[in-house]
Amino acid sequence: MAKAKAKGTGGIGRRGFLAGGAAASGAALLTGTAGAVAAPARAADGTAVALAEPITAVTPGDKRYKDLVRGWNQRWVANPETVFLAETTAQVQQVVQTAVKGNKRLTVRGGGHCWEDWVFNPDVRVILDMTKMNKVYFDSAKNAVCVEAGSQLLNVYERMYRTWGVIVPAGMCFQVGAGGHVSGGGWGLLCRQLGLVVDHLYGVEVVSVDADGTARVHVATREAEDPHRDLWWAHTGGGGGNFGVITRFWFRSPGATGTDPAKLLPQPPSEVLLSAVSWPWAEMTKDRFARLVKNYGEWHATYLKPGTVNDNLVSMLALNHKSNGYIGLVTQVDATIPNAQQVLDDFLAEMTKGLDVAHQPLATHMGELSAMPELAKPRRMPWLQATRYMGTTNPTLNDPSLKGDFKSSYYKTAMPDAHIDAFYQHLTRDDLVNTTASVLLSSFGGKVNAVAQDATAAAHRDAAYKAAWMIWWTDPADEAVSLKWIREFFHGVYADTGGVPVINDVTDGCYVNYPDIDLHDPQFNKSATPWHELYYKGNYAKLQQVKKKYDPRNVFRHSQSVQLPAS
Structure with missing residues (x-):
């Protein structure tokens, strides 16, 4: 995404x-x-x-x-x-x-x-x-x-x-x-x-x-x-x-x-190998849900650093609200590497380890992911065709009538049990019926990890994967319940760290390209970590000096723009 x-x-x-x-x-x-x-x-x-x-x-x-x-x-x-x-x-x-x-x-x-x-x-x-x-x-x-x-x-x-x-x-x-x-x-x-x-x-x-x-x-x-x-x-x-x-x-x-x-x-790659599978919520017990989410995090934490064949694989796990009916997993592998199919098979085996429920075709849209039933059996596609397919076919992203709200976090490790419990709680709530409501876990690490945190302003080089909360609606009457759900979900997951994914051994802040105005609202961020540290970590002070040098009048600003330094 x-x-x-x-x-x-x-x-x-x-x-x-x-x-x-x-x-x-x-x-x-x-x-x-x-x-x-x-x-x-x-x-x-x-x-x-x-x-x-x-x-x-x-x-x-x-x-x-x-x-x-x-x-x-x-x-x-x-x-x-x-x-x-x-x-x-x-x-x-x-x-x-x-x-x-x-x-x-x-x-x-x-x-x-x-x-x-x-x-x-x-x-x-x-x-x-x-x-x-x-x-x-x-x-x-x-x-x-x-x-x-x-x-x-x-x-x-x-x-x-x-x-x-x-x-x-x-x-x-x-x-x-x-x-x-x-x-x-x-x-x-x-x-x-x-x-x-x-x-x-x-x-x-x-x-x-x-x-x-x-x-x-x-x-x-x-x-x-x-x-x-x-x-x-x-x-x-x-x-x-x-x-x-x-x-x-x-x-x-x-x-x-x-x-x-x-x-x-x-x-x-001249070609990629695409796979898309799903699991029905009707068969997803709390234990099965926990196993799937834990598997995803453990794989990415294991292969955080670059230098293995798994650098050639990226995946997205769509944890949808139960009203969607399914949880989905989409995976892309460089099809030109030796034994590409085996790399994909090994990954899918790790994802389903200990999960005693069979996966099915991904037959419904899931947040930012399209329905992809034809990819239940992995399919080779030319890279540009696959890129067009992944980027243009989602009806949610291409619907010009939708309103939405979004949040994000980075993880360095497998998701802790307390976080998984909160995910399950909010994804199975009965006070919301919205098939677009979801959290998308997506791959990080690999070559991203090969660059120092201060070499670029993008500081989240230690992250293994990231999470993106999302919900869309059209009817203004649905806005209050939609915002209530996503806020209670996100800030509830991180209740032990002040409502946000602070920089620690497990979480690593938020992605500035998924901006979230609640991060600087003390009603939601009750931690000692300000919004700018969540976005920029230790790079914020240098960004402030660049701001002072090139925009000393604060002409270019918004509600979470880099602030001029105090002196």
Whole structure:
């Protein structure tokens, strides 16, 4: 699941938004269906730049307006004065500059998958929509593959793989925006084999705002001598909506040599082996449930570190509410490795060890997973076809009417008995009937574990697997019971640690691409661990210094954005 929801955050992780805001005074923004931002922009060196071509500007009288002021989660709808659809970095710079001068709160939409209201909220006066900045191309000057921040993940895969036979190991959901997904760390189905998407990030282009209110363009790379290397580092897991507007990424794997783009990034398997099975809740006793969940955690804790054949396997265990009828397991293995079928068989044997109930085809959708009855017998598929299949076929993710709420945690070990008991309790409650209500356990570790916690801003390198709580609804009357269930479930699991998965020997915090506003609410987080430690662990203080350097006026902000340091 790769969502993450803020352009920069965004989402199962994946969602693509970069939220922001503005605090200054000056001229008002232009309005209308199209026009150029009037205020002069400044280049990175402070010199004036030429005005770009007119920018598409959508206002409330435009028929497109209602579609452009909402994203994937229909809980959040904004009412801005203007939505600007930028196509170039110069246009982005001008919109930011004019918003600052006009004291207009600015947020930025990437793919539209933010799980919270970091983009679409009542305070927003200007939305900068990045979806027209969606090109993917080889940049010979940077010797890297460039991905514009508004690109959706499936478009990135299609362009990279069809053109050069390479990919970045990003998320599963096809319409997630690159801007939010990458900046939040970027989990995906090839993570155990190839690491996180940020492990291949060479550079980033960001429009930020100086202390004097000047919008500037910065290009930051991982080169040791780059004066803006700290800005690159902040976008390797520091989340969106924190430092500026991301306009472009450049990807080149560490250690890659030469100038052939086909050799600068990893190649995915030519084929993968997919399996999907389920177990009926009607036969899932408490003991059987505990055995299945324990098996999943033990396998991932055993193979946390890289260097085994199991680096080539990733799986997702969908623990659905009993009203769904089933619990499901989806597994993907690199089909090109020796004895791939045996690797899959061994994994399934470990999952079913001690479980005296037979599995069945996965015949119903489960949270972010589609029904996949045809995969009851493992099936070989070309990688790109499998990626399209996994990312586009889920009716829940593609339903434009749904509202939802989400939470997350990382685990370092097999799930403790007390946690499993709480899972069983809430998944079998009778006060909820909702087939989308679930927790998705998904693989981590492998090559993710090979990178130091402070090498990138994505700090959860010790995690073996992660958990994503999710529930969707359409009828407003269902919101209260849905929120009650997910909150009582999540905070109940971690009751012994103040209601949240604190950093300890068992749990490892939360995924910023699955943002959760309750983490900074003392009603729900009663621990001594603040929300930013759950997201960033020991990397937060450095992120604050990057914030101070590149966004000293706190222009780019939302309800859980990186805060300026006290001094």
